[in-house]
Amino acid sequence: MTPAPRPAGLRLGWLIGGLVAVAVALVAGVAFGPVTLPPGSVAAELLNLIPGVRLDSGLSDREIAIITELRLPRVVLGLLVGAMLAMAGAAYQGVFRNPLADPHLLGVAAGAGLGVTAVIASRTTDGGDATADLPIGVPPAAFLGALIAVALTWTLGAAGGRERTPATLILAGVAVSAFLAAAQTYLMQQHVETLRQVYSWLLGRLATAGWHDVLLILPYAVITGLIVLSRRRELDVLTVGDEEAASLGLHPQRSRYLLLVAASLGTAAAVSVSGLIGFVGIIVPHTLRLLSGASYRSLLPLSILFGAAFLALTDVVARTVAGEAEVPIGVVTAFFGAPFFILVLRASRTVAP
Amino acid sequence: MIGVRGVSVRLGGALVVDGVDLVVDEGEWVTVIGPNGAGKSTLLRAIGGLVAYTGEIDLGGRPVGTLSRRERARTVATVAQTPVVPPGMRVIDYVLLGRTPYIAPLGRESASDLAAVDEVLAALDLVTFADRRLETLSGGERQRAFLARALAQGARILLLDEPTAALDIGHQQEVLDLVDRLRGERSLTVLSTMHDLSIAGEYADRMLMLARGRVVVAGTPREVLTEAVLSEHYRARVRVLEGEHGPIVLPVRKKV
Numbered sequence: 001m002t003p004a005p006r007p008a009g010l011r012l013g014w015l016i017g018g019l020v021a022v023a024v025a026l027v028a029g030v031a032f033g034p035v036t037l038p039p040g041s042v043a044a045e046l047l048n049l050i051p052g053v054r055l056d057s058g059l060s061d062r063e064i065a066i067i068t069e070l071r072l073p074r075v076v077l078g079l080l081v082g083a084m085l086a087m088a089g090a091a092y093q094g095v096f097r098n099p100l101a102d103p104h105l106l107g108v109a110a111g112a113g114l115g116v117t118a119v120i121a122s123r124t125t126d127g128g129d130a131t132a133d134l135p136i137g138v139p140p141a142a143f144l145g146a147l148i149a150v151a152l153t154w155t156l157g158a159a160g161g162r163e164r165t166p167a168t169l170i171l172a173g174v175a176v177s178a179f180l181a182a183a184q185t186y187l188m189q190q191h192v193e194t195l196r197q198v199y200s201w202l203l204g205r206l207a208t209a210g211w212h213d214v215l216l217i218l219p220y221a222v223i224t225g226l227i228v229l230s231r232r233r234e235l236d237v238l239t240v241g242d243e244e245a246a247s248l249g250l251h252p253q254r255s256r257y258l259l260l261v262a263a264s265l266g267t268a269a270a271v272s273v274s275g276l277i278g279f280v281g282i283i284v285p286h287t288l289r290l291l292s293g294a295s296y297r298s299l300l301p302l303s304i305l306f307g308a309a310f311l312a313l314t315d316v317v318a319r320t321v322a323g324e325a326e327v328p329i330g331v332v333t334a335f336f337g338a339p340f341f342i343l344v345l346r347a348s349r350t351v352a353p
Numbered sequence: 354m355i356g357v358r359g360v361s362v363r364l365g366g367a368l369v370v371d372g373v374d375l376v377v378d379e380g381e382w383v384t385v386i387g388p389n390g391a392g393k394s395t396l397l398r399a400i401g402g403l404v405a406y407t408g409e410i411d412l413g414g415r416p417v418g419t420l421s422r423r424e425r426a427r428t429v430a431t432v433a434q435t436p437v438v439p440p441g442m443r444v445i446d447y448v449l450l451g452r453t454p455y456i457a458p459l460g461r462e463s464a465s466d467l468a469a470v471d472e473v474l475a476a477l478d479l480v481t482f483a484d485r486r487l488e489t490l491s492g493g494e495r496q497r498a499f500l501a502r503a504l505a506q507g508a509r510i511l512l513l514d515e516p517t518a519a520l521d522i523g524h525q526q527e528v529l530d531l532v533d534r535l536r537g538e539r540s541l542t543v544l545s546t547m548h549d550l551s552i553a554g555e556y557a558d559r560m561l562m563l564a565r566g567r568v569v570v571a572g573t574p575r576e577v578l579t580e581a582v583l584s585e586h587y588r589a590r591v592r593v594l595e596g597e598h599g600p601i602v603l604p605v606r607k608k609v
Binding site (some may be wrong): 005006007008009230231233234236237239240241243244246247248249250251289293294295 | 403427445449458459470506
């Protein structure tokens with residue numbers, strides 16, 4: 001007799017797998033670069049950051065400084081951004097019951113981008129130093145832009161009425177993205193002196209990141225993660241639609257709004273520091289759905305872990321694939337993400353959630 | 354027990370349910386019939402608290418307005434006409450959704466929730482399907498899974514909107530026999546809507562016919578299913594024969 005099946009949830013094996021992936025990405029991200037450091041020594045040096053641990057890594061002080069001041073903040077930022085984008089993608093897919101939903105395709109990232117541009121452009125006095133730290137007002141402005149964008153996309157996407165398909169929402173997202181991108185371009189034209197800083201940000205960067213950027217978005221990432229993770233069961237209930245969810249005692253609209261705001265906050269935080277890195281919210285959750293099941297109870301925590309690992313490893317590819325020159329990370333994710341999106345699009349024509 | 358007094362529902366300005374009175378006693382099975390667009394489903398949705406209405410609705414002796422969403426979900430369970438089949442969801446997870454009103458908003462299911470799911474799966478002969486994905490089940494098996502989720506809610510009132518619409522005649526009987534058995538075992542009060550009049554009459558204690566949102570006839574199947582009533586409200590040509598348990602409705606072709 002086979003053992004009785006257990007209800008869906010986060011399995012220990014998957015949780016460990018996710019943590020291992022993050023650890024591997026962390027070590028690889030720190031070890032590889034213009035100067036490659038031995039991964040074993042890097043791992044020892046990372047463990048030394050834990051209070052009370054003292055291991056001999058055999059690295060020079062200069063190499064230790066490279067690790068803690070240059071590479072580690074960049075990798076940690078990549079982990080945070082990847083976690084937020086993948087989690088936001090999974091949450092949007094659940095909230096909209098739409099497999100194609102993604103922070104970028106919904107126009108949310110463009111909205112956040114407009115918010116960031118507005119803040120950077122308004123600082124005209126410092127001559128547009130491309131390496132200047134991002135102002136503290138960037139994440140709130142990005143959040144405001146993200147909320148406006150998602151509200152627009154939702155309203156436009158609902159205009160199709162009963163004829164709505166997964167693609168309708170995405171078409172609305174494309175229209176909203178185009179509109180917001182135009183507004184952003186206009187804004188940049190009006191403030192040419194900050195053009196360089198906006199551009200370096202726009203293409204998707206983890207390059208200039210120091211600990212400042214990590215600390216700038218950490219509070220937002222923590223809040224968003226807690227909200228979304230605590231509501232992951234509700235996303236499973238929402239899969240049966242609003243009316244049935246209501247008959248099960250849920251307040252579907254309230255759940256939806258809360259999750260939408262949280263996912264948009266996560267997107268805004270990610271976009272604030274990293275610019276426009278697309279497709280993470282499509283690639284990671286859909287791969288996990290195939291491998292570990294469709295339940296949001298496992299999908300959301302795993303999206304956070306594997307999204308983090310995915311982006312940190314993608315960053316390793318971005319800065320090593322072309323030798324000295326660094327490829328913008330958004331280019332790498334789009335290169336893999338666009339074909340993947342076509343696959344999801346094909347599958348979603350037969351099975352809509 | 355369901356008590357409905359003077360309930361009306363407007364959808365998009367149109368009066369869809371118009372001053373309906375209805376009492377379903379505890380343990381009773383009442384079936385609502387009526388032509389397409391008569392307001393049957395909307396009446397059920399109003400009783401389930403899923404659509405705004407005017408008038409009074411009591412569930413189990415309490416006005417439905419005084420129940421919280423979660424209390425309401427523990428009092429009344431609804432099986433929609435065509436329930437959503439979430440892609441990739443397994444039967445056990447689907448049935449567990451029925452425990453939502455018992456699970457704290459930020460909590461997880463308890464051992465008693467899992468026990469309730471196991472019990473319902475066994476009662477509906479779904480144990481071997483627990484690990485299967487819902488979309489891979491046949492129509493009859495799926496209907497059992499829909500019922501299982503509703504039963505897992507532990508509600509004593511069951512609202513079934515066209516529970517047999519997608520089933521062949523054998524599976525129709527199987528599902529309705531099952532509902533009847535569960536009604537006895539769990540002292541459920543059942544209110545259903547149905548299109549097939551003969552089979553509706555076989556199972557219902559009483560029937561209610563709606564036309565254009567109003568109750569036009571109510572009573573036992575024998576009182577409701579008459580040639581005069583059916584030809585007037587359905588504009589159908591039928592013969593009504595005396596069957597073993599109730600009247601049998603036969604559609605007949607127009608004489609040329």
